[in-house]
Amino acid sequence: MSEVRACPTCGTELPADAPQGLCPQCLLAQGLKSSKGTEAAEAGQPPTTGFRRPFRPPTPAELAHHFPQLEVLDLLGQGGMGAVYKARQPGLDRIVALKILPPEAAEEPGFAERFGREARALARLSHPNIVAVYDFGQNDGLYYLLMEYVDGLNLRQLLQSGQLKPPQTLLIVPQVCEALQYAHDEGIVHRDIKPENILLDKKGRVKIADFGLAKLLGQAPLDLRLTGTRQVMGTPHYMAPEQMDRPLEVDHRADLYSLGVVLYEMLTGQLPLGRFVPPSQKVQVDVRLDEVVLRALEREPEQRYQRASEIKTDVESVQHAEPISEGPPALLLGRTPELEARVVEILRHDKIAAIRFFREATGAGLAAAKEAVEWIGRRRSERSGSFQSARNADKNSLSKDGLAAARQTLLAPALGLMLIGALNCTGLAVLLLSTIRLLSGGQFTVSNLGAQEAILLSMDGLLGLAILWGAWKMVRLKSLGLAQLGCVLALLPLSPCWFLGLPVGIWGLILLMRPEVRKHFPTSS
């Protein structure tokens, strides 16, 4: 009875109580679209438009009439951004892609001017990973772009085929980052990064398409464009939060968010919705990719990656998994102690923040920074014996420096116990000495001891020995039970040293109750 249906427009699952069986998000989105530019349009910002009629692309034959200089071969596909055809330039004998923009788009005032501007900006982009623009113009009211033809498929098709594996993802993403970084350096934001716009040619090269077209075609934040084929659809899911809330303040970091969504989808096959699960918990991928994804998907642009090249570095460092060395990482040689101190401070609260700080301070890559921060953490905990940094370091180093720290802590009470034990033993020692003297025919140097006192002294001595032994076991972390016994004996009023033994014994017992100390003792079988 409860089959899960998906909205044909945006692909999200329809809730059980969907109004009239329609997708609530799409309904709201459609409500946002206003009629042609009459609603508030900020100066210079293209008004929000909706393509209210489905765009029926002309057939190749019809187009030939408009483009006599081309041989228009096939319709490759269509989306809200128009229709794309495969064509041939007879003179140059090369295959090109001809993109026709929807005629409705051209009806806006100032479109021609904007089109020219955008096309010129796009033409400036010359990068192996960006689909090149050869020419653009307007033929009988039909706006067109002549572009590089990419013989391959797009990322959406690849995702749908189920053939995409993490190693391939890690090869694709850096190329996308390079393209984005290049474009951002040229001052161009894509605004519509999604799998449909990421093309892959037969040689495995990535080509990003439709750069800047989103802005050109007046993409409203919730402009769900119509399509004939179901595959290409502008879903809001790839859009950065600020693209929806504050569309005027969008900068290149919105592209980085979209890339984060795409990356997540490539790794897990699903969109990161709501409280999503980190990729490493869904599929078999390196845990370090989690941080990349999470950081790219930060809601606040300030918290996100600031440059595409940073994402590339991080992804590549995961790819070439570097082994963690034991000595001080090369990065730390020659660094100031202040840097280290600051790292330690942050490390007390949040390891990821400490790594981030270190990276910002030194420009290091993710893996190297992680290694450095962990090393710093280990060093500090061994020095000060504090448990705070030990808690933050990862599991392996935790047991190592936790051990040292535990020992450190127990040292003081153990010494106290040993002192008490020793004091108790002095009585015994005196007794023994005297006995020996007695046996060898001498006399007591101390006043004669009666039998009772002798017994008392021996008991004290035994007690002292027991305490000493317990203290030894404690400081060596050999036996919890004996250590505790030593403490208990010390605090019992059995000897004149009791006034000293009481506080030390209690102190020792308290310390031995702490889990971070206890766990270093062998568990009794």
Next chain:
Amino acid sequence: MLAARNQAAPQAREALAVLCRTYWYPLYAYIRHRGYDVHHAQDLTQDFFTRLLEKDSLATVDRDKGKFRSFLLAACKHFLANAYDRAQAQKRGGGKILGSLDFNAGEGRYSREPAHDLTPEKLFERRWAMTLLHQVLDDLRAEYEQAGKGSVFDRLKSVLSGDSDVAPYSQLAGELNTSEAAVKMTVHRLRRRYRERLRQEIAQTVGNPAHVEQEIRDLFAALRP
């Protein structure tokens, strides 16, 4: 909301009552989600609305920030926080002004909702958005039904969620026994009417017509899974 503020007391109260009658479910669900059992929640809901309509609490709502939805939620929280008021709820009859609310349907709807790990406040926003859309679409359908075009609405309604691929126009023309051009026009009108109604309904709940766009964006964000 606009009517409620600008006009004299009885009309204001009626307008407010209409709003309350429309949007009671998200509030009821909120109260339920806060942990109150069915009966207690019913009493509280009734009582809350009664108080709302009796006291002229609308006067305290800031003119410019007038989002009825936020106001309602804040008032409800305040109401629930006041233990004395909660205890009193059991004794009141309530419901005189509001008319009887269909709590059975409400509870049924509540129990059919899947488990969420969102906060009650976030859920309130979501339910509000859903209730709003339900209201708009139901009213729109009723409009078409009255004009004898209920089946047309049903066939074409998916264009309202942006689906242009419901069927090619030529096929629709055949089904609806009309021309392609007429179908195009109908679709266009349907969309336009829907948008009008949606914006009207939202305008009822925000103080300022300029805030409608923002409210749509906020509701969209609230529905983001």
